Amino acid sequence: MAWVVFGVLSFFCLGSVAAMIVSRNQAHNALFLVLAFACLGGLFGLLDAPFAAAVQVIVYAGAIMVLFLFAIMMIDLKGGLPPERRRYVLVLAGLLGTVLLAELLLVARRAFIGAAGTVPAEGSGPAGIGHLLFTRYLYPFEITSLLLVAALVAAMTLADKPDRKGVP
């Protein structure tokens, strides 16, 4: 049963990313990405990480993708762009990408042999994550909040109408 779910989710996930590569319409691309992220959320659930799954769907498939759609709306790109044509980029990227994939699969194969966890990791529920975040990872957590504030201010400054002060 788990294998079936895994297969379906991974098929749609990889498929939608592949479709994104083929499609030229940016709005479609964004929607494909939503599908891919939603599937990933399901996969996270399979991995006994319900909190990460929920956040994935809410933040990624929800908030961030809405942001993308807004940007697409504001940037009117007629007809989309044809794919890359420069030969050396495609050849090198294809070559290196294949080698990277091979390497990553080599890594994964070792984990295949290793015993898989059959029980959920201790404290993998939302409560456990919260506990971790507020004890061992308290300082990184607080620093992340600073990062978010900085990003917020940066976004407002950058996207502000340019004519008020002339900069940026």
Add this chain to the structure above:
Amino acid sequence: MIPAGAFLALAAALFALGVLAFFVKRDLLTQFMAVEVMLNAANLAFLALAKASLKADAQAVVIFVLTVAAAEAVVGMSIILLAFRRRKTIRTDDLSGLKG
């Protein structure tokens, strides 16, 4: 039970697809999406290893990656918007003025 290796293989494939998308696409927005795909592949790998190692720590890391990705998306998007307003294009090949 699905072994962690299967998830890792999926993560690897997803990452490679993200790389491919980044190089094939030519507009900033879609390339940005490709970067997000790669980030998610990394998250998937983290969670797979979290399960295999029976430690929840990697899940906390995933939360951090998500947060940083959100911050990055916001700032990146406003930079793209700004570039578009200035240069009327988001073709990456047209935005090549940053060189010595």
Add this chain to the structure above:
Amino acid sequence: MARELWLIPLLPALSSAVLLLLGSRLSRRWISLQACLAVLASLALSAAALVRLLGAANGAPPLSGTLFTWVASGSLSVPASLTFDPLTAVMSLVVTGVGLLIHVYSAGYMAGDRDYSRYFGLLNLFTFFMLVLVMASSIVLMFVGWEGVGLCSYLLIGFWFEKPAAARAGMKAFIVTRVGDAAFVLGMLTLVAAVGGPEFARINAAAAAGGLAPWLATLAPVLLFAGAAGKSAQVPLYVWLPDAMEGPTPVSALIHAATMVTAGVYMVARLNGLYSASAVAGPLVASVGAVTAVFAASLALVQTDIKKVLAYSTISQLGYMFIGCGVGAYGAGIFHLVTHAFFKGLLFLAAGSVIHALSGEQDIRKMGGLRRRLPRTFPAFFVAALAISGIPFLSGFFSKDAILTSAYEGGHLAVWLLGLLAAVMTAFYIFRLVFLIFFGEERTDAEVRRHIHESPPVMTVPLAVLAVLSALGGLIGLPAVFGERADLLGRFLAPVLKAAEAPPAAVEWNLILVSTTAAAGGLFLAFLFYLRYPGTPARLAARWPFLYRTLIGKYYVDEFYDAVFVRPLVRGSELVYASFDLAVIDGALNGSAAAAQAAGRGASRLQTGRIKDYALAFLLGAVLFLGFILAWKA
């Protein structure tokens, strides 16, 4: 009480950050208020921790708080962790208590200065580092505080950096202490490597259990003591402290009398297990202390700058503390550290008040008769002078007596005699100051005389508080002849520093009598020389010109160092500069610059500005890196 311990040092740090970053936008009143409140809060928290400590059951582990793991490297792990045991309690109360009084005093003393916020910011920063130094539970974290206070000392000595002498003095202090610190680092590293961990508890336990190789058990404490000699201005590394008097007077009081210079004493006391275990280190510490005590006191006899006299006096008193630690009476050393913080802080602050009143005059030959003109400064100075001379029942009497008794009891007769000699000289030079400044005829310049004024209350109130502490502070450590349980401080410190054996009552009384006689003798000599027969010093100087010139010339140690270390270094550097630097280094540099330029021109072709080209480089890097890891782990 765990992590909250960190609030004690962090509050001054926070205040310092605000003052140094935003100081120019704050009002002067707010700046001094904030700086004082931050230290007051630390004092209150230290007091609260002390109450907790006193309330804890006997034999309970000391309070400690770990914030995070600072270094985790292989088997070595250094936690950023603070401990609050009795020794730390005493030190942090002295640092924050005396520190608070000096902060308050500074608000008045520095009132006319342009850089008000920088001054208080640095003072708060110093408090932070000093608290880290005394509260750290590992030698590595202590070293952070150790270097931090050195930095603040440098910045504050050179606070008036537009004065070349001040800038030079700051650099001298930094460089001379660095010589000691180099040895300190070596000692620290050997110790950590040998013990396997940086915690004081582990080091002391390992040393006490004989877990160190014999050569190591000797080498490590000696190296560490070299660092202490630099920081605490002991022979031969004392030369920076007199020059450090170029800084503002409250800084001299706080850093160069009450707290930072005692860090070396604290370190030896903190590592008492290590020092007790070595047959060489203890006597070495005691001898260096004794020699320094006499040596510096003899220099204080002839100095004419009020602050320089006090500086040499500080060096001499630090020598006493090291005598205490060296003969195994760590509690007595710490006791003297505490009382010294009171009376020497007071002496400096009162001297500052005198200097303030005389519009910056520091030459005692141009003072005199100020007793009536400064009705609040005079009694404060007088009490401090009595205390440092060892007149019975004032604080300095008990602490000095505790040290000398331990030296005598430990069989270190030579050390005891030197200590006694230093005591005579101490009483002499300090009352020389008292008589020359406050008694006799007024020798002030006419212009200065018209402006003499007593300092404002914000300066005299700290004087009063310190005067009370200097007078009564000794009651916390009464000798055993006043009762079994009279030594409050010793009993409080007992869990950390084992108390010294008390001698039989008859011996103790005799020793008290001897040291009282020494103090009174020195005082009487000063009275004869400077009040009764004022011509005497000049006649003596004329009689033995060589001795006088040697003392005035400070035994020519500065000149000796200059000739042996500094000038050859400068000369050699110049030689190297001319021959090697210009030709080889500069040649190589210019050549490589030209090569880099050419290479850069070629490489800049790679910088196309196109993102994908860069991303390809990324990808190549990732592939190579992963491949390397795979090949390596295969």
